[in-house]
Amino acid sequence: xxxxxxPVKIIxxxxxxxxxxxxxxxxxxxxxxxxVLEAVLCFLxxxxxxxxxxxxxxxxxxxxxxxxxxxxxxxxGNNVELLPSDYSGIRSNIVKGDYYKAIEELKNIxxxxxxxxxxxxxxxxxxxxxxxxxxxxxxxxxxxxxxPERTEKxxxxxxxxxxxxxxxxxxKKAERLLRREMTLKYKxxxxxxxxxxxxxxxxxxx
Numbered sequence: 001x002x003x004x005x006x007p008v009k010i011i012x013x014x015x016x017x018x019x020x021x022x023x024x025x026x027x028x029x030x031x032x033x034x035x036v037l038e039a040v041l042c043f044l045x046x047x048x049x050x051x052x053x054x055x056x057x058x059x060x061x062x063x064x065x066x067x068x069x070x071x072x073x074x075x076x077g078n079n080v081e082l083l084p085s086d087y088s089g090i091r092s093n094i095v096k097g098d099y100y101k102a103i104e105e106l107k108n109i110x111x112x113x114x115x116x117x118x119x120x121x122x123x124x125x126x127x128x129x130x131x132x133x134x135x136x137x138x139x140x141x142x143x144x145x146x147x148p149e150r151t152e153k154x155x156x157x158x159x160x161x162x163x164x165x166x167x168x169x170x171x172k173k174a175e176r177l178l179r180r181e182m183t184l185k186y187k188x189x190x191x192x193x194x195x196x197x198x199x200x201x202x203x204x205x206x
Contacts, residue, residue, distance in 0.1 A: 152190045
């Protein structure tokens with residue numbers, strides 16, 4: 001996202017301020033109007049005028065919220081979770097688009113903590129969503145899933161790897177991956193999730 005310049009902020013603020021004053025005046029006039037027709041016209045004018053600052057405020061609030069939250073969450077587990085404060089620098093680099101600096105930092109973390117799910121999730125997301133370097137993402141995810149001890153917490157990474165394989169038209173590899181995962185000692189709910197994903201791929205290729 002590009003940063004909003006100060007002149008643009010000032011112009012938007014002045015536009016919103018002027019239209020807010022006008023909308024307030026129309027609302028006051030509506031209250032003091034002597035006829036129903038005047039009241040209705042004032043109300044319509046109020047809605048029309050107020051919609052302008054409302055649009056700008058909504059747009060810029062959404063933009064500000066997106067900038068503040070971008071890169072602040074990670075997806076492994078059953079719920080989306082906030083990033084720990086230790087990752088604030090990495091998050092900042094991702095938001096600024098300095099992806100290679102973030103990659104370097106994440107690789108250093110993974111080198112010392114090979115099963116750090118936050119670092120692996122962020123690194124794979126950078127490769128997939130920002131750089132479209134799918135082979136690198138496949139390598140990272142595959143190495144993580146080849147660890148000796150596997151649990152159901154790994155399934156989000158399995159699904160992520162399946163997504164990447166499908167993205168590069170490696171449907172058969174995705175199917176083999178899911179079948180291999182279904183041989184592990186997961187609970188029925190997890191196995192059903194894998195089976196449904198496998199069925200979806202098979203049905204789409206028929």
